[in-house]
Every structure is written in structure tokens, then in C-alpha cells.
Amino acid sequence: MSKKDKILIAAQELFARYGYAGTTMKMVAEQAGVASGLVFHYFDNKENLFMVAGSELIDSMIIILHSKTIDCDNGCEALRGFVKAYLDFTIENKKTFPTIIRCSPFSDDNPDLDRKRIGAKFKELIDMIEEFLQRGIKDGSIISLPVSQTAYMVYANIIGAVRTRFLAPYEIPGLFDEAIEFIMRSVCVAPARKI
Amino acid sequence: MSKKDKILIAAQELFARYGYAGTTMKMVAEQAGVASGLVFHYFDNKENLFMVAGSELIDSMIIILHSKTIDCDNGCEALRGFVKAYLDFTIENKKTFPTIIRCSPFSDDNPDLDRKRIGAKFKELIDMIEEFLQRGIKDGSIISLPVSQTAYMVYANIIGAVRTRFLAPYEIPGLFDEAIEFIMRSVCVAPARKI
Amino acid sequence: MSKKDKILIAAQELFARYGYAGTTMKMVAEQAGVASGLVFHYFDNKENLFMVAGSELIDSMIIILHSKTIDCDNGCEALRGFVKAYLDFTIENKKTFPTIIRCSPFSDDNPDLDRKRIGAKFKELIDMIEEFLQRGIKDGSIISLPVSQTAYMVYANIIGAVRTRFLAPYEIPGLFDEAIEFIMRSVCVAPARKI
Amino acid sequence: MSKKDKILIAAQELFARYGYAGTTMKMVAEQAGVASGLVFHYFDNKENLFMVAGSELIDSMIIILHSKTIDCDNGCEALRGFVKAYLDFTIENKKTFPTIIRCSPFSDDNPDLDRKRIGAKFKELIDMIEEFLQRGIKDGSIISLPVSQTAYMVYANIIGAVRTRFLAPYEIPGLFDEAIEFIMRSVCVAPARKI
DNA sequence: TATGAATGAGATTTCATTCAT
DNA sequence: AATGAATGAAATCTCATTCAT
Numbered sequence: 001m002s003k004k005d006k007i008l009i010a011a012q013e014l015f016a017r018y019g020y021a022g023t024t025m026k027m028v029a030e031q032a033g034v035a036s037g038l039v040f041h042y043f044d045n046k047e048n049l050f051m052v053a054g055s056e057l058i059d060s061m062i063i064i065l066h067s068k069t070i071d072c073d074n075g076c077e078a079l080r081g082f083v084k085a086y087l088d089f090t091i092e093n094k095k096t097f098p099t100i101i102r103c104s105p106f107s108d109d110n111p112d113l114d115r116k117r118i119g120a121k122f123k124e125l126i127d128m129i130e131e132f133l134q135r136g137i138k139d140g141s142i143i144s145l146p147v148s149q150t151a152y153m154v155y156a157n158i159i160g161a162v163r164t165r166f167l168a169p170y171e172i173p174g175l176f177d178e179a180i181e182f183i184m185r186s187v188c189v190a191p192a193r194k195i
Numbered sequence: 196m197s198k199k200d201k202i203l204i205a206a207q208e209l210f211a212r213y214g215y216a217g218t219t220m221k222m223v224a225e226q227a228g229v230a231s232g233l234v235f236h237y238f239d240n241k242e243n244l245f246m247v248a249g250s251e252l253i254d255s256m257i258i259i260l261h262s263k264t265i266d267c268d269n270g271c272e273a274l275r276g277f278v279k280a281y282l283d284f285t286i287e288n289k290k291t292f293p294t295i296i297r298c299s300p301f302s303d304d305n306p307d308l309d310r311k312r313i314g315a316k317f318k319e320l321i322d323m324i325e326e327f328l329q330r331g332i333k334d335g336s337i338i339s340l341p342v343s344q345t346a347y348m349v350y351a352n353i354i355g356a357v358r359t360r361f362l363a364p365y366e367i368p369g370l371f372d373e374a375i376e377f378i379m380r381s382v383c384v385a386p387a388r389k390i
Numbered sequence: 391m392s393k394k395d396k397i398l399i400a401a402q403e404l405f406a407r408y409g410y411a412g413t414t415m416k417m418v419a420e421q422a423g424v425a426s427g428l429v430f431h432y433f434d435n436k437e438n439l440f441m442v443a444g445s446e447l448i449d450s451m452i453i454i455l456h457s458k459t460i461d462c463d464n465g466c467e468a469l470r471g472f473v474k475a476y477l478d479f480t481i482e483n484k485k486t487f488p489t490i491i492r493c494s495p496f497s498d499d500n501p502d503l504d505r506k507r508i509g510a511k512f513k514e515l516i517d518m519i520e521e522f523l524q525r526g527i528k529d530g531s532i533i534s535l536p537v538s539q540t541a542y543m544v545y546a547n548i549i550g551a552v553r554t555r556f557l558a559p560y561e562i563p564g565l566f567d568e569a570i571e572f573i574m575r576s577v578c579v580a581p582a583r584k585i
Numbered sequence: 586m587s588k589k590d591k592i593l594i595a596a597q598e599l600f601a602r603y604g605y606a607g608t609t610m611k612m613v614a615e616q617a618g619v620a621s622g623l624v625f626h627y628f629d630n631k632e633n634l635f636m637v638a639g640s641e642l643i644d645s646m647i648i649i650l651h652s653k654t655i656d657c658d659n660g661c662e663a664l665r666g667f668v669k670a671y672l673d674f675t676i677e678n679k680k681t682f683p684t685i686i687r688c689s690p691f692s693d694d695n696p697d698l699d700r701k702r703i704g705a706k707f708k709e710l711i712d713m714i715e716e717f718l719q720r721g722i723k724d725g726s727i728i729s730l731p732v733s734q735t736a737y738m739v740y741a742n743i744i745g746a747v748r749t750r751f752l753a754p755y756e757i758p759g760l761f762d763e764a765i766e767f768i769m770r771s772v773c774v775a776p777a778r779k780i
Numbered sequence: 781t782a783t784g785a786a787t788g789a790g791a792t793t794t795c796a797t798t799c800a801t
Numbered sequence: 802a803a804t805g806a807a808t809g810a811a812a813t814c815t816c817a818t819t820c821a822t
Binding site for chain 4: 547
Binding site: 003029034035036037038041042 | 781782783784785
């Protein structure tokens with residue numbers, strides 16, 4: 001692995017564990033096994049390193065989310081696939097995922113950071129949800145509802161579930177499964193409820 | 196107002212706007228119009244000031260939430276009352292509310308902070324939700340569901356909605372109203388759906 | 391006991407345990423059970439409090455040393471009595487005695503302090519020793535030696551023994567007894583050695 | 586000279602003159618002609634700087650003491666050589682030597698400091714004295730006496746003499762010479778007394 | 781590309797001291 | 802005599818960043 005990659009991975013893990021302010025450039029250099037100057041050589045400054053570290057994680061997540069929702073039968077199934085894939089991704093990347101939490105526009109970590117670039121990527125996720133909702137309403141698998149606000153609420157559910165699991169000290173078995181059901185119940189035309 | 200109170204209010208506003216790391220003790224002292232030493236005289240250190248600032252806000256919120264849910268007809272209505280009162284509170288205290296976000300156990304701001312004391316207060320909120328769910332299931336206003344996980348998910352919805360409104364750069368009209376409907380649809384026995 | 395006395399005793403104990411820099415005026419006030427302002431009311435400032443605390447201890451020691459050496463048969467016995475009384479005093483006042491160590495001109499604690507007044511009292515001790523030596527040389531109980539330098543060396547022995555016992559982490563049984571013998575051997579005409 | 590060395594020398598001189606509390610890291614940086622951050626870069630914190638400054642001085646002293654006592658004819662001569670070399674060292678290093686006084690376990694400067702590491706080095710000195718005494722008793726140059734306690738007392742003499750010279754405001758010509766004689770008289774089999 | 785010495789602004793915290801009551 | 806709120810200078814320490822090599 002190149003030293004540049006080592007730095008990026010170190011940054012992703014450290015920002016995940018210690019937050020933006022709690023992570024120093026020296027810590028990143030040490031964990032990556034390089035001189036501190038090299039971190040600046042490749043990433044210019046701390047904010048940029050943080051944003052690149054986050055971007056890179058989100059990009060890989062977005063690719064997976066697309067692939068997991070590409071061939072779903074209807075809007076409701078696509079939505080379920082999206083939520084499940086998202087939550088699975090957080091578990092599979094539990095050492096680095098909190099960095100995504102922290103660099104998202106929903107973060108409370110360092111409000112001074114310029115999250116425009118990353119904000120756009122998160123918008124992409126919201127747009128995917130909106131699209132699924134729209135499709136579901138059309139194909140009859142999702143009830144009639146205001147798509148824009150609901151898309152944010154679906155995403156808000158994911159945010160909340162992920163934060164509860166990753167940040168809060170509460171241990172709740174089956175939380176992620178229940179998160180999916182919670183959303184489905186709210187937006188999908190439940191089979192049992194169909195006359 | 197006493198200087199101690201001035202310090203606390205300054206802290207609540209500054210932590211809300213700039214986060215934990217972004218707020219300095221000097222900023223607090225200046226905004227409160229006191230010497231920096233006085234901040235330490237009353238609050239010992241930055242972490243304690245942050246926790247006291249957060250605690251005090253949560254306490255006042257909890258009192259309101261209790262009063263707004265005390266005489267609801269059934270579990271579903273109590274739950275709706277709780278969620279609405281919570282969201283209303285955030286709007287009425289928009290200058291200071293983000294401090295609650297930041298000192299909550301769901302925060303990603305400074306993972307090193309000892310949030311035990313405050314975590315207990317948040318647990319109280321979760322417990323209120325759980326109790327409403329239980330009551331609703333018994334009185335037939337809420338569908339049968341796993342109360343513990345669902346309580347967390349209801350709270351996760353609130354967290355997500357509040358974060359979207361307070362932290363994210365997205366402007367979504369009617370988001371809070373929709374948040375209430377989203378939750379109600381997921382857990383309540385909707386009149387339209389009865390038989 | 392008057393509050394003024396309580397403050398003085400608190401100061402003597404705290405300076406003994408934590409040194410000049412390690413003791414704060416607030417600590418003194420707390421241990422004495424008074425408001426911090428009162429410490430300043432009675433003692434003006436920290437340096438003065440330290441000096442008064444030390445002076446008072448030395449004064450009481452000097453009185454004892456005089457009384458214990460007043461009726462010795464010869465110079466050698468007077469010297470022995472002095473050294474023994476000094477060492478005994480340190481043991482009987484072990485909670486406060488280190489304050490004498492710290493405010494003495496032989497201290498390395500805070501070289502900026504003005505020790506003139508206290509230096510004079512220590513000179514009194516050196517003078518006592520010198521007098522005993524002189525008497526002993528005259529009455530034949532002490533060998534011929536340069537009294538001035540030797541007086542300092544006798545005192546140096548006491549200083550060293552006391553520091554070893556009170557400050558160093560070494561536990562040496564019988565050190566004080568041996569200190570007396572060490573001095574006696576060096577300056578007295580030992581009975582066994584008399585032809 | 587490297588900047589690291591400059592810092593160490595500045596520290597040794599300043600701690601010697603102003604004590605631990607009286608020396609600030611800024612003073613050290615200024616005297617060394619470097620930025621304050623560099624002092625922390627190399628020595629982490631004030632306590633460590635103090636201990637390293639002291640250690641380094643003691644190490645060089647121990648080497649000299651060994652070399653000056655290596656080929657003495659008997660225990661008494663070795664002891665005399667040790668004491669003389671010790672006192673000479675303090676004079677030759679009078680600008681820095683008080684730092685050794687202050688970081689020794691016999692110091693009253695800042696009782697909170699962790700002197701374990703340095704205490705071990707001082708124990709080495711005590712052990713040297715004990716060895717000389719033992720040798721002297723065996724070879725007949727030193728009288729029969731309890732070696733352990735006496736070793737401490739010999740060292741106590743050195744401590745006392747050095748403190749009187751370096752810290753006290755008393756000017757006593759010939760004090761160090763007399764210190765040697767004082768010790769010799771107390772422990773050695775004086776030629777004149779033989780037979 | 782790679783190192784790590786070097787900088788210096790700025791943060792937290794401490795604490796002697798003052799002063800109104 | 803007694804309190805403790807209030808001040809503010811100064812100390813320790815951190816850390817992003819630069820730069821010579």
C-alpha cells in the first residue's frame with residue numbers, strides 16, 4: 001500500500017474514533033507510520049484530510065447502495081434494499097464509518113467545517129430515497145405521501161438508528177432490523193393491510 | 196441576573212453555535228461580560244461548564260415534556276403530544292437547543308466527554324416513549340410491536356428530524372409536521388385503516 | 391482557638407506537606423475553615439504568611455533548645471544536648487517541622503523569598519553551637535578545632551540527618567542516634583581516647 | 586551545539602538559580618534562544634525537563650566520582666577522595682549544580698515530583714560511601730561503626746556543607762576543607778590517635 | 781517523495797490579591 | 802472581623818503548519 005493510502009486509512013480510523021478536534025495530524029502520521037510533514041504534503045491541511053477521508057468512504061458507500069438497489073421489483077423493495085444496504089455498510093465498516101457520521105451535514109462535530117462538497121454527496125442519497133418513494137407511489141407499493149419531506153424523514157431514521165448504535169452507550173439488540181420495519185410500516189402499503 | 200447565570204446562558208448559546216471545541220472559555224467570559232477567572236470559579240473547567248449548560252437545558256425540557264403529556268386520552272395521543280412538544284421546544288429554544296444535541300449521548304461532538312450523568316436524563320426520555328407505546332398497545336391505539344426497540348426508533352426519528360433542521364443546510368418546509376406523521380403512521384392504529 | 395491561630399496552624403501543616411509553591415491561599419483558608427479573604431486580612435500576603443508560620447515554629451524550637459542545654463556540665467554535653475533536643479523536636483513536630491526546613495536559609499524551596507528575618511534566627515542556632523564548642527575547648531571536653539566552620543558543620547549534620555529522615559524515601563533505623571554519635575566522635579574528646 | 590543541548594543547558598542553569606517553580610518554560614526557551622514549542626517537542630513537559638536536566642548532571646558527576654576514587658590505597662583515603670571530588674565538582678559546576686540539589690530526594694523543592702529515577706542514582710552514591718567504609722573497617726583505616734547509618738551521615742555532611750555554601754547567605758571561608766576534616770575525624774583511625 | 785526540527789498563536793487553567801458588603 | 806465574588810496576569814501545554822534538507 002502506498003504511504004498516501006496509509007495516511008488516508010489512518011485518518012479514517014482516527015477521525016472515527018476521536019472526532020475532528022480529538023484527532024491530531026501527528027496522531028495520523030504516527031498511526032500511518034510516516035513523518036508528519038508527509039501528511040501535509042499529500043493533504044495540505046487538516047480540514048482537507050478530513051473531507052477527503054470522508055468523501056472516499058461515502059463514495060464507496062454510494063457505489064454499494066446503487067448496486068444493491070438496481071434490480072428491485074418495486075419502490076418499496078428498493079427502499080427496503082437501500083436502508084438495509086446502508087445499515088449493513090455501517091456494520092461492515094464499523095472502524096471507519098463514524099467518520100462519515102462526523103463529516104456529514106447532520107454532524108454536530110465542528111460546525112465551522114465547510115461541508116459543501118460532502119453535502120452534495122449526501123444529497124445524492126436523499127435523492128435516491130426520493131426516487132424510490134416516487135416509484136413506489138406510482139407502482140402502488142408505497143402510500144401517498146409528500147415525497148421530499150418523507151425522503152428526509154427516511155434518512156433521519158437511518159441517521160438516528162446509526163447514531164444510537166455507534167455513539168450512544170445503549171445496547172439494543174435487533175435495533176437495525178426494527179429500524180427497517182419502522183420505516184416500512186410508515187411508508188409502504190403493508191400486505192396484511194391490503195383488503 | 197447574577198453573573199453565574201450570565202455565564203451559563205452565554206455558554207449555552209456559544210456551545211450551541213460553535214460546538215465544544217469551537218467555543219473557548221474566553222469567548223464565554225466575554226459574551227457573559229465577566230473576567231475569565233470567574234468562569235472557572237463557578238464551573239471549574241470547560242467540560243463541567245458544558246455538562247452543566249446541557250443538563251440545565253434538558254431539565255427544563257423534561258419538565259415541559261411531562262406537563263404536555265400528562266393528560267392525554269390514550270397512548271397514541273400521548274406519543275403524538277410528546278413528539279410535538281419536543282419539536283416545539285427545539286424551535287422555541289433555537290439559540291440554545293443545539294447544546295442539548297451536542298451533549299447528548301447521540302452526539303459526535305467530542306467522544307471523550309463523560310456523558311454518564313446526561314445519558315441518564317436521555318434515558319428518561321426514552322423511557323417516557325416506551326411507556327406511551329406500552330399504554331397504547333394496551334388501549335388499542337398503538338399496534339403490537341417490540342416496545343424497547345421501537346422507543347429508540349421513535350427517538351431516532353426525533354433526533355434525525357432535529358439534526359436535519361438545525362445542522363444540515365437543507366431547508367425543508369413542513370419537516371417537523373411530517374416527522375410527527377411519519378411516526379404516527381408507523382406505530383399508531385390509523386383510523387382509516389381500522390377495518 | 392482564634393481564627394487567626396487556625397490559619398497559622400493550617401499554614402504550617404500545608405507548607406510542610408506541599409511546599410511553598412504547592413500550597414495555595416485557598417487551601418490554607420479551607421483547611422482552617424475560614425474565608426480566603428480572612429487569610430489576607432491577617433497575614434497580608436502569601437510570603438508573609440509563610441514567614442510568620444516559619445518564625446513561629448522556630449521561636450518555639452529555640453526556646454526549647456535553650457531550656458534543654460541550660461544546665462549541662464561541659465561544652466561537649468551541651469552540644470550533645472543541643473543536637474538531641476533539635477532532633478527530638480523534629481520528631482515531636484513532624485507534621486509542621488518541614489515548614490522550618492523550607493523557610494530556612496538552607497532551603498532550596500523558592501530562592502526568591504526574603505529570608506533575612508528568619509536567617510537571623512538560624513544564626514542564633516549556629517551561634518549557640520559555636521558557644522558550646524568554645525566552652526568545650528576551654529573545659530577540655532572538645533578537641534581543638536576552628537569553631538566557626540565547625541559550628542556550621544555541626545549544623546550541616548543536623549540539616550542532613552533531618553532531610554534524610556523527612557524528605558528522602560530512605561528508611562534508616564537509628565539514623566538520628568547515629569547522627570549524634572557521628573558529631574560527638576568528630577568533635578569531642580572521647581572518654582575511651584583519653585589516655 | 587544543537588538546539589536540544591542549548592535547551593538542556595539553559596534549563597540546568599535556570600533551575601539552579603530560580604528553582605522549579607521559579608523557572609518557567611518561557612524563560613528556558615528564551616535563554617536557549619528557541620521557540621517555546623521546541624522545549625515541549627524535546628522534553629514533553631516541565632517535570633520531565635527538570636528530571637532530565639538533573640539526571641544528566643548527576644550522571645556526569647557519578648562518572649567523575651568513580652574515576653577519582655578508583656585507585657585509592659585504603660578505605661579512608663577512598664572516602665576522603667570521594668568527599669573531596671564531590672565538593673570540587675560542586676564548585677566547578679557552580680552555575681548548574683544547585684539543580685542537582687533541587688532534584689535530589691533530599692530536596693524540599695516541590696515534594697510532588699516523582700524522584701524515583703533520580704533517587705536510584707543518589708542511592709548509588711550512598712552505596713559508594715558504604716563500600717568505602719566497609720573497606721576501611723577491613724583494612725584498619727576506619728574505626729568500627731554501623732556502615733549503613735554512617736554512610737547516610739557522611740552524605741548528610743556533604744549535603745549540609747553544600748547547602749550552606751550554595752543556598753545560605755553565610756560566607757564561611759574554608760568550609761569545604763573543614764567538612765572533609767569533620768568527616769575524617771569522625772570515621773577514620775587518625776594517625777595521631779593510633780597506639 | 782520523505783523527514784522531523786522548528787515555530788508561535790492560542791487554549792485551558794491557576795491563583796494571589798482586591799474589594800464591596 | 803469575616804465573607805466570597807471577582808479580577809486578570811501568567812503559566813503550562815497543544816498543535817496546525819512551515820521549511821530546510
